[in-house]
Structure formats: C-alpha cells, structure tokens
Amino acid sequence: MSLGMSMNPAAPPADISSMYEPSVMDESISQDFLQLLPKASLKYEWADGTFAYLSAAKGYKSGGYNIQMSADVMQNRMQYDIMQKFSPQLAVEPSPVKEVMAYKPETSWSYEAGIRSGLFDNRLTAELTFFYMDISDIQLTKFTASGNGRIIANAGKAESYGTELSLHARLADGLTANANYGYTHATFRNYDNGREDFKGKRIPYTPAHTLSLGLQYTKLWHNAAIDQFTASAWCNGAGQIYWTEQNTLSQPFYGLLNLKAGIRKGIVSLNLWGRNLTDTGYSVFYFETSDNAFMQAGRPLQVGAEVVVTF
Incomplete structure (x- = not known):
C-alpha cells in the first residue's frame, strides 16, 4: 500500500479589470431651505395661576x-x-x-389645548394638555440596504395625538411630590416604500405611554454638624415602544425605580444613589447589521456614591 500526494501552487486570481471600463462618478447635488414658521396662541386667565390656552404652530426639521x-x-x-x-x-x-x-425637510402643524390651575393655596398645581400633530415627509432613522449603518429617510405623512397630565404638590415643609403622565398615539397616515404599506402602523421609537413619579425631601440646619439633608425617590416608565415600521418588534411598558440621599456641609456634598433598584430588564435600542438583528439592553441595577465640591 502506498500513498502519494502532490501540491501545486494556486494560480493567482485572474485580473479582469482590463475587460471593462473603470467606473466613473461625477455627481453634484444641492438643496436650499427657507421656511416661515408661524405661531398663534390664545390664553384666558380667570384667577391667579389658573388659565386655559389654545395654540397652533408650524414645526420644521431641515433636510x-x-x-x-x-x-x-x-x-x-x-x-x-x-x-x-x-x-x-x-x-x-x-x-x-x-x-x-x-x-427632504420634515414639516408639521401642531395644535394644543390645555388648562393649568393652582389649588389649595397653590399647594397643588395641575396641568392638562391635549395635542394633535399633522406631519408631512416625516424623517425616520433607517438601516441601509447593506446593513452597514443607518440613514435618515423620509416616510410620507403621519399624525400624532394624545394628552399629558402634570401634578406638583407641596405635601409638607421640605416635602414635594411630582406626577407626570403622557399618552401618544403616533401612526403613519400615508407611507408605502414600494414593498409594504405601513398605513396605520405605529411610528418607531415613540412610546405610547410615559410616566414619571417622584418624591423629594429637603431639610436645612443652621450651626449644626451638617447644613442640609436631601432624599428623593422617583420612578420612570415608558412603553409600548415599537422598533420597526412593521411593528413586529417592541418593548412592553417598563418602570425603573431610583433612590438618592445625601448630606451637605459647606461646599462639600456626599450622595448615595441607586438606579433600577428592581433590576428590571428592558431594551433601549434596536439595530441591524450584516443581516443580523440586535437589541441593546438597558442598564441593570446600579448603586454608587459620589462626593461633590461646589465652588
């Protein structure tokens, strides 16, 4: 029994560049932008700190x-x-x-109606707003066909409407509370990329609900070991957030609990803090590259301390 093997060096790849003319590109493109942005508002105040308002304004994003x-x-x-x-x-x-x-530039007309009032000797401030936006040539961040990067592209017409509620209360000396809630329904009205019709689909990266709850306490002393003590707790929430025009991927509503406490003496402050104390898992960004899809996870539970010197 015998075995034999021979190896020949591989031939160099054929040079075909001489078989066709070199590609030549000589392109010049330009755009000019000039836009008038009118705004009108009407306000009626019937008591100190209590008023209602209406407004209409044109919005613009340059191309x-x-x-x-x-x-x-x-x-x-x-x-x-x-x-x-x-x-x-x-x-x-x-x-x-x-x-x-x-x-191209993105243009919009936005309309707002709201009321703001101070109650209980202004210990409670409340504001309620309703809004509607009519958007043309909405600008979206999209992935390139090659998957190697992102671009800004126009996506037809869209609309967005919703409401925002804001509350601020002085519960006691040094103790305040805040609550903010927003609802947004943002959809495409007329957007077809030639392969799919996205009419009625939610606009990516626009949360349907946003929520913020906060509690703050501050105590001051004179001629004491410390000058100030502060403590705060707040919860921020957002969702549902769709990542693509197809609305096939989304982040459900999530909330993050954060705490911070600190003392101050003169120009030196010492703070202890914790973020996402419930270690909630959530995504903050979606991207595609080389035919692969990825989710960027949000920050997990974090705790820390800091020393601040203010001059």
Missing part, C-alpha cells in the same frame, strides 16, 4: 445628506458597471444619487 452612504453608492455603481459587461440582463441600475443620499 440634509447621508454622507455615510458615499461608499455604498460607489460600490453599487461599480457592481452595475461590471454586470453590464458580463451579464447585462441581470444588471440593475442604481437609484439616483440624490434619491439615496439626500432627504
């Missing part, structure tokens, strides 16, 4: 360019030129450079 798309644009052009030479029936002409790299 711009996705400079990071330059490499993708050049690569698509080279691929097209090569396919035109060897398989013209499979060549797909790239989209115009302006369509890929530029995005």
Whole structure:
C-alpha cells in the first residue's frame, strides 16, 4: 500500500479589470431651505395661576445628506458597471444619487389645548394638555440596504395625538411630590416604500405611554454638624415602544425605580444613589447589521456614591 500526494501552487486570481471600463462618478447635488414658521396662541386667565390656552404652530426639521452612504453608492455603481459587461440582463441600475443620499425637510402643524390651575393655596398645581400633530415627509432613522449603518429617510405623512397630565404638590415643609403622565398615539397616515404599506402602523421609537413619579425631601440646619439633608425617590416608565415600521418588534411598558440621599456641609456634598433598584430588564435600542438583528439592553441595577465640591 502506498500513498502519494502532490501540491501545486494556486494560480493567482485572474485580473479582469482590463475587460471593462473603470467606473466613473461625477455627481453634484444641492438643496436650499427657507421656511416661515408661524405661531398663534390664545390664553384666558380667570384667577391667579389658573388659565386655559389654545395654540397652533408650524414645526420644521431641515433636510440634509447621508454622507455615510458615499461608499455604498460607489460600490453599487461599480457592481452595475461590471454586470453590464458580463451579464447585462441581470444588471440593475442604481437609484439616483440624490434619491439615496439626500432627504427632504420634515414639516408639521401642531395644535394644543390645555388648562393649568393652582389649588389649595397653590399647594397643588395641575396641568392638562391635549395635542394633535399633522406631519408631512416625516424623517425616520433607517438601516441601509447593506446593513452597514443607518440613514435618515423620509416616510410620507403621519399624525400624532394624545394628552399629558402634570401634578406638583407641596405635601409638607421640605416635602414635594411630582406626577407626570403622557399618552401618544403616533401612526403613519400615508407611507408605502414600494414593498409594504405601513398605513396605520405605529411610528418607531415613540412610546405610547410615559410616566414619571417622584418624591423629594429637603431639610436645612443652621450651626449644626451638617447644613442640609436631601432624599428623593422617583420612578420612570415608558412603553409600548415599537422598533420597526412593521411593528413586529417592541418593548412592553417598563418602570425603573431610583433612590438618592445625601448630606451637605459647606461646599462639600456626599450622595448615595441607586438606579433600577428592581433590576428590571428592558431594551433601549434596536439595530441591524450584516443581516443580523440586535437589541441593546438597558442598564441593570446600579448603586454608587459620589462626593461633590461646589465652588
């Protein structure tokens, strides 16, 4: 029985660059923006610290360019030129450079109606607001077709409406409480990317509910070992948050409990704090790269201490 083996050095890859003309791109794009932003409001106050108001205003976000798309644009052009030479029936002409790299301004009209009142000798302040927004050419952050980065793109028309409630109370000397709640229903009215129709879908990264509850206590002393003691507890919540236009991935409502306590003597303060004390698991960001999807987790339970010197 005998075994034999022979090895030959691999031939260098063939150089085909001489078989087609080099790709050449000479593009120039520009945009000019000029916008008038009118605003009108009406306020009626019938008691000290108690009033109602109406307002209407035009909003505007400037257009711009996705400079990071330059490499993708050049690569698509080279691929097209090569396919035109060897398989013209499979060549797909790239989209115009302006369509890929530029995005238009976003405009909106927002309308608000609200009431604010001070109750119980202004120990309790309450404010209730209703709002509606009509948005055109809404700007969204999207992932590139290659999966290597993100861009800003326009996504047709959208609307957003909801309400916000805010309460602030002085419970006792040095003790205050705050409560804030917001509800937002933000959806696409007219958005079709040529493959899918997103009409009625929720706008990504816009929480349907936001909540903030807080309690603060401050005590001052004179000619004592310490000048001030402070303690606070607050809970922040948000959700449901959709991550994509398809509304297939989302973060349910979650809440984070935080505490902080500290003392101060002169210009030196010592604080102890804890964040996300219930160690709640939640996601703060979603992204895609190279055909893979990832969720960025929020910060877990954290505790710490700090010394602050104020000059």
